[in-house]
Amino acid sequence: MSDFPLFELSEEHQAIREAVRAVCDAKVAPYAAAVDEEVRYPQEAADALLAADFHAPHVPEEYGGAGADALATCLVIEEVARACVSSSLIPAVNKLGSLPVMLAGSEELKKRYLSKLAAGEGGFSYCLSEPDAGSDAGGMKTRAVRDGDDWVLNGVKRWITNAEVSEYYTVMAVTDAEKGTRGGITAFVVEKSDEGVSFGAKEKKLGIKGSPTREVYLDNVRIPADRMIGEEGEGFSIAMRTLDHTRVTIAAQAVGVAQGALDYALGYAKERRQFGKPISSFQGMEFLLADMGMKVEAARQLTYAAAGRSERGDDDLTFFGASAKCFASDVAMEVTTNAVQVLGGYGYTSDYPVERMMRDAKITQIYEGTNQVQRIVMARQLLAGVQSEL
Structure with missing residues (x-):
């Protein structure tokens, strides 16, 4: 059995989630709609994440970074994506771009570039x-x-x-x-x-x-x-090894946007009244919300299990990275689409955030390997017998 926390976050990981959420609630979420509408870089989020050392949390302490493990890095990306998916690409892409240096670079290369990344001198x-x-x-x-x-x-x-x-x-x-x-x-x-x-x-x-x-x-x-x-x-081997790890961060991003959409849909369903009562009291709505919550949590647990394998470098990381990314992104697309349905006509307008979340969620099914490619990867791993039990 692994000693890596799969089903319950440690106090340290819970504290990281709370800290990131506080930063996002104050300095990321308030600008998310404007960033989308104005098609501009989320500078407010970039500044806030840098100030809190969440812009590249994966960089080891020896190079001036926060030294976050794979799960902690996923928590950062998940929480930022819950508020603004565009902003979550700051820590996600900083890891994607620099991980090849961490995995295979010379010590001199690591000192030169990881130190600059940690110090905020460039993404x-x-x-x-x-x-x-x-x-x-x-x-x-x-x-x-x-x-x-x-x-x-x-x-x-x-x-x-x-x-x-x-x-x-x-x-x-x-x-x-x-x-x-x-x-x-x-x-x-x-x-x-x-x-x-x-x-x-x-x-x-x-x-x-x-x-x-x-x-x-x-x-x-x-x-x-x-x-x-x-x-x-x-190079190609390094590229593929990198994606094995970073597909887990895309899964975290997908979980984050799905959770953000679910949160908003739940609040709306409790407040919106039709036929004299909250729409949350109708069984059809209850079933819809239940499925959304169930799938978000399933995606989260698979993502955290994959993060554990990323941290340890397990032999079955390729399978778990592909499956977490594929499943979580499919869930994100379904949940954000259903959140729009919960809001009805209002959900279809930019006055409410769920239509932005639905548009943002779509890319998680495409980048860092389409979900069709992920299924090929998973099938080959299964046929090769490399998947292990939890």
Whole structure:
């Protein structure tokens, strides 16, 4: 049996949840609607999260970070997403972008970049996808060519979260086309200030409008060889190992937005009166709310179980990361849609937050691997016999 808390949070984890919720209630939630409507970066949230050391809680203490474990990091992301999904992408993407450095970077690379991230000197984004390489990440065309003591990168990365806002980028590039994903892709740290780095226009998205998504252009970007993450040819393996861990954070994000929608729907159902009584007293509504609550809690428990495996690096993390992300995001889409239904016509208007939550929830079924890909991953893990019992 594991000693990692799966079914009851420790006092420390409960305190983290309460602290993050207090910050979000005061300095994130009040701006969520404006951030969405104005399609602007949630600077108020960014400032508040940085001040509370919640902007990149996963960074180890030895590099100046909070040293939060995988579950604590999930709690931060869950609580921020409950208030504003766009804002939750600050801690989520900072982990996604910097985790390759944590997993495979040299000690010098860790000290240089994790310390800067912890100090708030710049966020970290992740550059894997390309215009013709989405689910098939191995089809990337970005190239890195060795030139003396440097590497020169050329290519285009697409769907890059917080692009241009972030100062640092983990970039996957082909270094040996003949080897493909088995030794032909290498990971690098690219800085926003590097000559030849530029950005496309912000994507016009259905949701998470406060989190800028842009293309990143690499035009003869010359970087020193010591910015390579791990060894040459390890990039694809590093990318996949990273996603095993960070899919758990997307699950936490999905749980958060689902909980936010459920909270609002419950309050509304108790106050809204029709036929002389609260709509919460009608059995049809009770059943709807019950299903919403049941599924949110099931998603939460699966997410926390996956967080435990992420912290320990268990052999079945790949299965649990994929299943938590897939299940929680499907639940988020269902629960936020049902929250709109609870509010009826009001839920369909931007005067109430549930329509924003529904739009924001959709992306959790798509990014960091579509849920169709997650089901492929889970099936292969099951067939290989790597899933273990709780």
